[in-house]
Amino acid sequence: xxxxxxxxxxxxxxxxxxxxxxxxxxxxxxxxxxxxxxxxxxxxxxxxxxxxxxxxxxxxxxxxxxxxxxxxxxxxxxxxxxxxxxxxxxxxxxxxxxxxxxxxxxxxxxxxxxxxxxxxxxxxxxxxxxxxxxxxxxxxxxxxxxxxxxxxxxxxxxxxxxxxxxxxxxxxxxxxxxxxxxxxxxxxxxxxxxxxxxxxxxxxxxxxxx
Amino acid sequence: xxxxxxxxxxxxxxxxxxxxxxxxxxxxxxxxxxxxxxxxxxxxxxxxxxxxxxxxxxxxxxxxxxxxxxxxxxxxxxxxxxxxxxxxxxxxxxxxxxxxxxxxxxxxxxxxxxxxxxxxxxxxxxxxxxxxxxxxxxxxxxxxxxxxxxxxxxxxxxxxxxxxxxxxxxxxxxxxxxxxxxxxxxxxxxxxxxxxxxxxxxxxxxxxxxxxxxxxxxxxxxxxxxxxxxxxxxxxxxxxxxxxxxxxxxxxxxxxxxxxxxxxxxxxxxxxxxxxxxxxxxxxxxxxxxxxxxxxxxxxxxxxxxxxxxxxxxxxxxxxxxxxxxxxxxxxxxxxxxxxxxxxxxxxxxxxxxxxxxxxxxxxxxxxxxxxxxxxxxxxxxxxxxxxxxxxxxxxxxxxxxxxxxxxxxxxxxxxxxxxxxxxxxxxxxxxxxxxxxxxxxxxxxxxxxxxxxxxxxxxxxxxxxxxxx
Ligand code: SF4
Numbered sequence: 121x122x123x124x125x126x127x128x129x130x131x132x133x134x135x136x137x138x139x140x141x142x143x144x145x146x147x148x149x150x151x152x153x154x155x156x157x158x159x160x161x162x163x164x165x166x167x168x169x170x171x172x173x174x175x176x177x178x179x180x181x182x183x184x185x186x187x188x189x190x191x192x193x194x195x196x197x198x199x200x201x202x203x204x205x206x207x208x209x210x211x212x213x214x215x216x217x218x219x220x221x222x223x224x225x226x227x228x229x230x231x232x233x234x235x236x237x238x239x240x241x242x243x244x245x246x247x248x249x250x251x252x253x254x255x256x257x258x259x260x261x262x263x264x265x266x267x268x269x270x271x272x273x274x275x276x277x278x279x280x281x282x283x284x285x286x287x288x289x290x291x292x293x294x295x296x297x298x299x300x301x302x303x304x305x306x307x308x309x310x311x312x313x314x315x316x317x318x319x320x321x322x323x324x325x326x327x328x329x330x
Numbered sequence: 331x332x333x334x335x336x337x338x339x340x341x342x343x344x345x346x347x348x349x350x351x352x353x354x355x356x357x358x359x360x361x362x363x364x365x366x367x368x369x370x371x372x373x374x375x376x377x378x379x380x381x382x383x384x385x386x387x388x389x390x391x392x393x394x395x396x397x398x399x400x401x402x403x404x405x406x407x408x409x410x411x412x413x414x415x416x417x418x419x420x421x422x423x424x425x426x427x428x429x430x431x432x433x434x435x436x437x438x439x440x441x442x443x444x445x446x447x448x449x450x451x452x453x454x455x456x457x458x459x460x461x462x463x464x465x466x467x468x469x470x471x472x473x474x475x476x477x478x479x480x481x482x483x484x485x486x487x488x489x490x491x492x493x494x495x496x497x498x499x500x501x502x503x504x505x506x507x508x509x510x511x512x513x514x515x516x517x518x519x520x521x522x523x524x525x526x527x528x529x530x531x532x533x534x535x536x537x538x539x540x541x542x543x544x545x546x547x548x549x550x551x552x553x554x555x556x557x558x559x560x561x562x563x564x565x566x567x568x569x570x571x572x573x574x575x576x577x578x579x580x581x582x583x584x585x586x587x588x589x590x591x592x593x594x595x596x597x598x599x600x601x602x603x604x605x606x607x608x609x610x611x612x613x614x615x616x617x618x619x620x621x622x623x624x625x626x627x628x629x630x631x632x633x634x635x636x637x638x639x640x641x642x643x644x645x646x647x648x649x650x651x652x653x654x655x656x657x658x659x660x661x662x663x664x665x666x667x668x669x670x671x672x673x674x675x676x677x678x679x680x681x682x683x684x685x686x687x688x689x690x691x692x693x694x695x696x697x698x699x700x701x702x703x704x705x706x707x708x709x710x711x712x713x714x715x716x717x718x719x720x721x722x723x724x725x726x727x728x729x730x731x732x733x734x735x736x737x738x739x740x741x742x743x744x745x746x747x748x749x750x751x752x753x754x755x756x757x758x759x760x761x762x763x764x765x766x767x768x769x770x771x772x773x774x775x776x777x778x779x780x781x782x783x784x785x786x787x788x789x790x791x792x793x794x795x796x797x798x799x800x
Contacts, residue, residue, distance in 0.1 A: 139648045140523050140623050144762040149741045153394055153408035155368035155415045167764050172750070197644060199524035202557070202623070203762060205459040206366065207475035228527055228559050229459060233475035286491075288351045299477070300377075303485045306346050306354055310487055313345040313356050320588050321359050321449055323388040323426050326577035327584070 124238025125296030129219055130265040132191030133256035134183055141196055142203035143230060147212045149204075160212035183216065187260050192219040195249070195256045199223075200241070201230025210237040220266055224249050235289050236299065240266065242273065242283045251275075269294055332598035335564050336495050336530050339470040339595070343453045345487055352489040358452035359464075360482045361438045362389035362425065364416040365743070366457030370480035371419040381423040383486045388447060389420050391430040392437045394743045397706050397733035400431050409744060423483070436709020436735045439463035439677040443547065444711050446576025450565035450592040455482055460677050460759065462553040465562030466546035467569055468595050470530070472559040494604040496529035496558060500537040502611035507793035509687070510545035511679060511757070511776035513537065514552040515617035517609060519627040526558030529605060532597060533563045537611035543572040544683040551678045552759050555624040564596045616792055618664050619761050619774040621652035626761075628664060630779065630791050636660035655763055656771050657751075665789050667773070671754040672703040672784040673766070674777055675733075676740040679757035680708030682715050684777040689721040691781035691795060692728040698787030703730035704746065706738040730784070742767045755783045 151163035169181040176184055183194075194213070200223040201209060210233045213221075220240040231241045244252070255262050255276055262276040268290060274280045292299065303310075333341075345354040360383075367389070374381070381387060394409035396402070404410035413430055420427035428434040434441060439460055442448040448464040454471035455461060457479040464471035478488055500513055518525075531553050538546065546563045553561030563569075570589055573579045580588045615629035626649075628635070634653065637660065640646035653660060658667070674680075674688050685707065697703045705725045707713035713735050716722055722732045739746040740758035742765065748754055750769025757780050761772035775783070778792035792798060 137647075138651070139644050140625075142623065142760075142762045144760065144765050148764055148768070149743045152365050152743060153406070153412050155412055156372065157369055167768055172768070199527070199557070202523050203459065203554075203760060205457060205473040205475055207369075207457075207477060225524060225527060227524070227557065229473055229475060229554075233477070236475065236477040286350075286352075299489050300373075300481045300484055303354055303481060303487050303489065306487075309346045309354070310356070310485060314486070317342070317356065319358055319452070320580040320584060321447055321452060322385050322578065323359070323447060324385045327446075327579060327581045 123296050123298035124293065126238050126240065126268050126293040128265065128267045128269070129192070130263050131193055131219060132188065132260070132263050133193050133195050133252065134188045134191045135253055135256035136182060136194055136196045137253055139197035140199045140202050143201055143206050143209040144203055146201070146209040147206060152206060152208055157211045160208055161215035163208070164212040164216045190217070192217055193264055194218050194221045195253050196221055196223045198225050200226050201234070202227040205229045205233070207233045207237070210234045210239050214239055222249060222252060235293070238293060240268070240285070244283065248281060332601040334495050334532060334597040334601045334603065335468060335562065335595050336470065336493065336532060339451055339453065340492055342451070352491045354487050355453060355490045357455050357482050357486050357488060358386060359442070359447055359454040360387045360486070361442055361454065361456035361461065362387060362479070363393055363438050363456070363458065364391045364412045365393045366476050367419065367479055368412065368415050369476050370457070370483055371423065373480040374423070374483055379484045381425055381483045384424040384426065386486060387425045387483065388428070389416060389425050390428040390435055390438050390441055391416055393737045393741060395430045395736050396744050397736045397738045397746055400734055406745065433710055436711060437677045437680060437737055439551065440681060440708035440712065443467065443543070444576070444709060446573055446579035449573065449579070449588070450569060451595050455488065459554040460551050462558070462560045463547050463551040463677055465550040465553065465560055466543060467573070468562055468565035468592065470560055470562065473554065493559065494529045496526055496531050497603040497606040498531050498533045498609065499535040499606065500533065500609045500611050501535040502537055503540070504537060504611050504614065507778060507795070507798040508614050508616055509776045509778055510541055510548040512614055512617045513609065513611065514549045515619065515624070515627045515774065516614055517607070518552065518556045518625050519617065521556055521607065523555060523623045523625040524557045526553065526556040529558050531556070531558045531561035532603070533561060538563055539566065542683060543568060544681045547681070548678055552624065555759055565592050616776060616779045618779065618789060620656065620658055620664055621649065622655050622761060622763050624759065624761060624774060626652055627774065630665060630789070633663050634658050634660050665791055667789045668753065668787060669755045669773065669783060669789065670702065670752040671748060672701060672780050673706070673739045673754050673756040673758065674704065674780055675706030675708065675738055676758035677708060678759045679777050680706060680712065682712050684757065685712065685716050685721050686719070688777045688781040689724040691778065691792070692730065692784065693724050695728055695785055697729040697784045701784060701787045703784045704733060704739060705730050706733045707735045709735045739766050741765065755780045755789060
């Protein structure tokens with residue numbers, strides 16, 4: 121499996137001014153019965169987007185508004201991605217075309233899952249976040265350029281802002297490196313640790329037959 | 331330097347730590363279920379990799395399976411395919427499976443402890459955010475995504491950054507009618523659903539020490555609802571007594587050696603934490619949530635908060651939206667709100683002690699007319715034990731539905747669900763919009779509060795039950 125590679129991109133904004141958006145909203149549980157990653161774009165925010173009969177809501181949910189079509193940066197409220205660990209959430213966001221999410225904070229597991237799928241969870245200070253939320257709502261032609269190598273974001277006013285990203289994730293995404301491959305380079309150390317720490321857990325064999 | 335138990339377990343599991351990179355952390359136990367694993371096995375296959383440690387891996391089916399009698403086939407085709415895929419993956423990769431018809435089947439976080447696989451000092455992961463449950467044994471246990479499931483299957487390791495530490499000290503004595511669930515709901519109401527982000531909770535204090543293992547599991551289970559990936563309780567005699575003699579627990583000389591090791595897993599005198607909070611158990615009431623995240627909870631005697639009193643505009647907006655979804659009015663009391671369904675079960679409160687509490691309330695009584703009461707044991711073992719004790723008869727006689735083990739209406743993937751607009755009081759852990767069925771509305775509470783509510787059909791204070799005087 122090829123790891124995602126991220127560089128520099130320029131795209132529009134979509135405002136989602138809700139706090140604590142949980143992964144049950146991002147992908148409702150009944151769409152978790154899939155055994156692959158395909159076809160999740162329609163599951164994204166499903167119950168906020170569709171009526172019970174499967175037709176799109178009218179007026180449509182923000183990501184379906186024609187004026188936001190093709191915009192790849194979601195400007196979301198605080199603590200985005202709270203709740204369930206389902207990686208279906210970033211899979212669905214990615215399938216829909218979301219490349220980055222701007223918020224004042226993210227839930228831990230969601231953040232980790234997003235990075236593994238090439239979606240940038242970017243934490244912004246509250247004032248800049250508020251400005252961009254306003255721009256997202258009002259200026260449909262506005263675009264933001266994200267440069268991962270420089271870890272900067274150029275806002276519609278032409279200003280460039282640094283954003284925090286750990287050097288490791290940055291390098292992995294820039295070079296399209298895979299975390300599993302990285303761990304596997306340390307096979308000897310893993311073996312040495314296992315040998316030194318045999319432990320008492322064995323799922324294959326009960327210790328005390330019932 | 332004095333260390334917390336969290337740091338001790340962390341340090342014992344670091345395989346490698348390169349400058350600037352996350353640590354490679356060794357994982358002792360990997361729990362697998364049908365929903366978050368198929369894509370990981372597919373990944374292994376396409377890379378031509380094996381499961382490195384099948385002896386440290388165990389699987390079960392819990393989320394998407396029906397809770398109707400096990401001799402019926404799974405009617406939902408997608409769920410059936412998912413369960414079949416799990417069986418095929420486990421067979422191909424040599425992973426032990428307690429499948430949906432196995433006597434050891436159950437919710438992944440219920441069977442780990444039951445089988446004695448959950449042990450103090452271990453690192454435990456699962457593609458499931460409620461993995462923190464296992465922290466009750468003094469293990470560092472946390473939820474991971476499916477990419478990470480693949481990494482652990484392949485290498486028995488993960489890339490992790492050292493978490494910050496958060497001491498939750500609960501002192502005092504719980505009043506009658508107040509239980510472990512109320513402690514954790516009170517904590518989350520206080521710190522909010524993002525309060526523990528980036529941290530691991532250590533639950534300590536006299537009120538925590540006084541809890542049984544099952545009660546400690548209830549608390550650790552909902553650590554994620556406070557934003558913390560993990561939460562744990564240092565092991566003690568209660569822990570060892572629970573584990574001793576369990577099928578996968580060490581025995582004989584191995585047991586003695588293990589206990590000696592486990593006894594060192596306490597936070598050192600003078601160890602410091604990145605954050606701390608103190609909760610007074612004496613003053614806690616039964617808690618109920620009124621909103622659409624687990625932080626929106628209040629003492630049962632309270633009234634539904636008014637967005638007009640919120641100083642933070644974002645919080646006011648969130649509260650307005652939540653009350654709209656729940657169709658509740660600010661200022662109303664939470665006691666007396668009608669419910670359509672009572673759900674007793676889940677990895678939070680689906681263990682035998684929870685069922686005993688609920689049965690004790692329902693014994694010789696009848697559930698309120700028109701209210702559907704579902705009791706779903708957390709595992710096949712819990713179900714057998716409950717039946718040995720006659721709890722199933724108590725539930726059935728009271729008019730409740732006694733089901734097979736699984737996640738059921740906690741996540742509503744299997745057909746057990748609310749209709750749009752319906753209200754449930756639920757002993758599970760999430761009250762998100764639609765969590766228990768599209769358009770469904772959830773009040774989270776303890777088994778005692780849920781059972782008291784089953785009798786009246788409206789949210790009821792368990793402290794008014796016989797034998798629970800204030
Ligand atoms: S009972 Fe609910 S919270 Fe627990 S594992 Fe199942 S779905 Fe998740």
